[in-house]
Amino acid sequence: MLMVKLLQNFLNWVRGIKSPVTDAEKTLLSPDGTIKLKITLRQGHISYSVMRGDAILIRDSKLGIKVKDLPPITDHLSVVRTTEKSVNETWETVWGEERLIVNAYNEITLYLSETSKSERLFTLRFRAFNDGIAFRYELPPQPAFSRIEIEDELTEFNVDLNANSWSIPAYQPDRYEYNYEKKPVYELEKSVHTPLTIILPNKYHLSIHEAALYNYGEMTIKLDEWKALKSDITPLSDGIKARVELPFNTPWRLVMIANSPIGLIKNHIMLNLNDPPTEDYSWVRPIKFLGIWWAMYVGEWTWASGPRHGATTQHAIEYIDACSRLGVQGLLLEGWNGGWDGDWLQNGKTTDFIHPMPDCDLPGIAEYARAKGIDIVGHHETVGFIDNYEAQLEASYKYYADLGIRYIKPGYAGSMMSIQGKREYHHSQLGVLHYQKSLELAAKYHICLDVHEPIKGTGIERTFPNLLTREGARGQEYEGGALSPSHACILPFTRLLSGAMDYTPGIFDITNTTKRLSSTLARQLAYFVTIPSGMQMAADRPHFYEEVNPGAYKFIRDVPVNWEHSVPILGSIGEYYVIARKERNGDNWFIGGVTNEEAHKVRIPLDFLDDSSTYTAEIYRDSETAHFRDNPLDIHIETTEVTKNNYIDVWMAPGGGFAIAIKKHTQGQ
Numbered sequence: 286m287l288m289v290k291l292l293q294n295f296l297n298w299v300r301g302i303k304s305p306v307t308d309a310e311k312t313l314l315s316p317d318g319t320i321k322l323k324i325t326l327r328q329g330h331i332s333y334s335v336m337r338g339d340a341i342l343i344r345d346s347k348l349g350i351k352v353k354d355l356p357p358i359t360d361h362l363s364v365v366r367t368t369e370k371s372v373n374e375t376w377e378t379v380w381g382e383e384r385l386i387v388n389a390y391n392e393i394t395l396y397l398s399e400t401s402k403s404e405r406l407f408t409l410r411f412r413a414f415n416d417g418i419a420f421r422y423e424l425p426p427q428p429a430f431s432r433i434e435i436e437d438e439l440t441e442f443n444v445d446l447n448a449n450s451w452s453i454p455a456y457q458p459d460r461y462e463y464n465y466e467k468k469p470v471y472e473l474e475k476s477v478h479t480p481l482t483i484i485l486p487n488k489y490h491l492s493i494h495e496a497a498l499y500n501y502g503e504m505t506i507k508l509d510e511w512k513a514l515k516s517d518i519t520p521l522s523d524g525i526k527a528r529v530e531l532p533f534n535t536p537w538r539l540v541m542i543a544n545s546p547i548g549l550i551k552n553h554i555m556l557n558l559n560d561p562p563t564e565d566y567s568w569v570r571p572i573k574f575l576g577i578w579w580a581m582y583v584g585e586w587t588w589a590s591g592p593r594h595g596a597t598t599q600h601a602i603e604y605i606d607a608c609s610r611l612g613v614q615g616l617l618l619e620g621w622n623g624g625w626d627g628d629w630l631q632n633g634k635t636t637d638f639i640h641p642m643p644d645c646d647l648p649g650i651a652e653y654a655r656a657k658g659i660d661i662v663g664h665h666e667t668v669g670f671i672d673n674y675e676a677q678l679e680a681s682y683k684y685y686a687d688l689g690i691r692y693i694k695p696g697y698a699g700s701m702m703s704i705q706g707k708r709e710y711h712h713s714q715l716g717v718l719h720y721q722k723s724l725e726l727a728a729k730y731h732i733c734l735d736v737h738e739p740i741k742g743t744g745i746e747r748t749f750p751n752l753l754t755r756e757g758a759r760g761q762e763y764e765g766g767a768l769s770p771s772h773a774c775i776l777p778f779t780r781l782l783s784g785a786m787d788y789t790p791g792i793f794d795i796t797n798t799t800k801r802l803s804s805t806l807a808r809q810l811a812y813f814v815t816i817p818s819g820m821q822m823a824a825d826r827p828h829f830y831e832e833v834n835p836g837a838y839k840f841i842r843d844v845p846v847n848w849e850h851s852v853p854i855l856g857s858i859g860e861y862y863v864i865a866r867k868e869r870n871g872d873n874w875f876i877g878g879v880t881n882e883e884a885h886k887v888r889i890p891l892d893f894l895d896d897s898s899t900y901t902a903e904i905y906r907d908s909e910t911a912h913f914r915d916n917p918l919d920i921h922i923e924t925t926e927v928t929k930n931n932y933i934d935v936w937m938a939p940g941g942g943f944a945i946a947i948k949k950h951t952q953g954q
């Protein structure tokens with residue numbers, strides 16, 4: 286109440302000394318002066334536009350919020366006061382693609398008040414970075430009310446309608462698991478998820494996204510009836526976008542800006558817009574893991590009980606032994622609990638997350654794993670039945686924690702979630718609240734998560750680093766007909782801009798007739814570098830690594846999951862992509878490259894290497910006759926000595942790729 290009173294006094298004071306300022310213009314420049322964010326208040330209407338140099342990136346675009354039963358907060362506004370600040374700091378990640386991240390921006394905050402009778406208060410905070418812009422709405426405590434129902438957010442991103450875009454459709458039964466579509470912006474009549482990547486006719490590359498999504502519906506984007514590219518916040522089942530108490534800040538709206546596709550990969554604004562952790566997360570450990578998993582996809586084993594049940598004590602012990610031999614730190618167990626017999630998509634209503642099946646002695650398995658120094662990755666398939674899951678959430682996390690299990694892969698298969706007895710979108714406010722609740726509870730038990738069928742990434746892993754990865758896109762489970770080689774050449778410029786992904790790489794059984802992959806063997810290694818993940822699965826059965834192709838497996842053994850620094854080298858959306866990464870706490874570098882259905886030859890300069898030392902490059906590439914359709918296993922492995930003055934030429938077969946480990950010579954070598 287005191288806060289409200291003070292605000293009221295302040296407003297009265299401002300009004301007493303001058304008439305409301307309903308026309309104003311403010312320009313916010315990025316620290317290097319190249320990006321210009323113009324905020325305009327014209328006759329009480331608020332909007333913004335973005336330029337880089339002389340190039341227009343976003344034309345005048347409306348801002349505002351519509352609250353139920355009241356006129357929208359977008360016009361009749363006056364500026365009460367503005368503040369400005371500049372930040373230039375470097376922070377250290379707990380894990381990820383970079384150890385050190387620079388956060389440099391200029392900020393302007395506009396404190397607005399309505400000139401109409403309702404006199405609502407409304408704050409807009411804008412930031413300009415060297416490679417993008419961001420803003421959010423802040424609703425301070427109001428004299429008149431403390432709870433609001435948000436009916437719509439009026440944010441527009443008015444890019445050239447002839448720009449090209451890459452996106453996946455929103456509000457679909459398989460959530461985010463779709464093939465990307467390339468379309469001119471004027472065809473975005475149906476909502477799409479973000480990151481929405483756009484190539485403007487002036488060749489600037491943008492990606493529209495959001496950061497720090499909490500307690501609010503996800504922002505999807507579509508053209509409205511006036512052909513404005515507008516935010517479309519995911520509704521709850523009754524149509525309201527979010528019910529919130531004031532004060533409330535919306536997630537950040539964010540536009541990444543680059544000159545080229547590769548430029549987008551270097552963008553860290555999303556993480557920068559999230560808060561640092563408030564607790565110690567030094568217990569978080571990224572890992573590689575095997576799984577009692579792909580054997581189910583190829584039909585050898587089952588999640589359900591019976592003679593081919595996968596998650597038995599015996600199989601688990603065999604796989605734990607394989608983890609030790611293969612130098613992999615974790616083992617995922619799917620199908621260990623009830624719920625899989627019969628129609629598992631319906632059973633989620635009553636799934637039990639605490640009692641293992643009779644042939645799966647989970648406490649015994651956990652003890653065996655602990656003695657071998659291997660982590661068990663637990664599994665919770667909720668099928669989106671949140672009421673049933675939340676009733677057991679704490680007990681099930683505690684059950685795992687008591688067994689020493691520090692990693693969980695929760696899954697939310699199912700076209701909708703069932704929450705509080707209603708059918709809700711995964712990416713609705715209630716869905717977002719559930720994912721958050723489970724993440725915070727996991728942190729309490731020092732458990733790390735790999736969320737399948739998640740809400741999209743908005744950088745909250747900066748604040749909650751135990752969120753080691755998520756799925757949230759079509760991954761290799763769609764192989765066997767529904768994945769084309771171009772997909773993995775689109776992901777880095779779209780989905781992966783929102784953070785780590787569990788793509789389940791490393792399938793060596795490429796020619797399996799049940800799940801025939803659209804990939805060469807060398808490409809399976811490339812994914813460990815091109816698709817970063819704090820929990821990285823070596824997804825095939827161990828005997829394919831140990832017996833069928835131990836030479837190729839060596840790369841998976843060697844490749845780290847936590848990086849010091851990443852250097853995107855070249856890429857074209859949907860065509861090819863090459864990136865180099867340096868391991869954290871070490872001197873070695875790793876390079877991954879993938880191409881689409883076309884062969885592609887690349888020349889990789891090694892000038893990113895740290896010093897003039899000599900390195901051994903272990904190259905895993907497609908052989909000259911490899912092809913993802915008729916000769917996928919033909920891999921060529923060679924070593925060569927290199928320095929930073931060299932380059933490496935690599936040919937990628939159609940649907941192929943390559944992986945290179947560049948190991949620094951230690952003294953005496």
Ligand code: NOJ
Pocket residue numbers: 619666696698737738756762
């Ligand atoms: C879908 C997940 O993406 C997959 O990894 C999992 O095996 C199945 N659901 C069953 O939970």
Ligand code: CA
Pocket residue numbers: 462737738756762
């Ligand atoms: Ca999935």
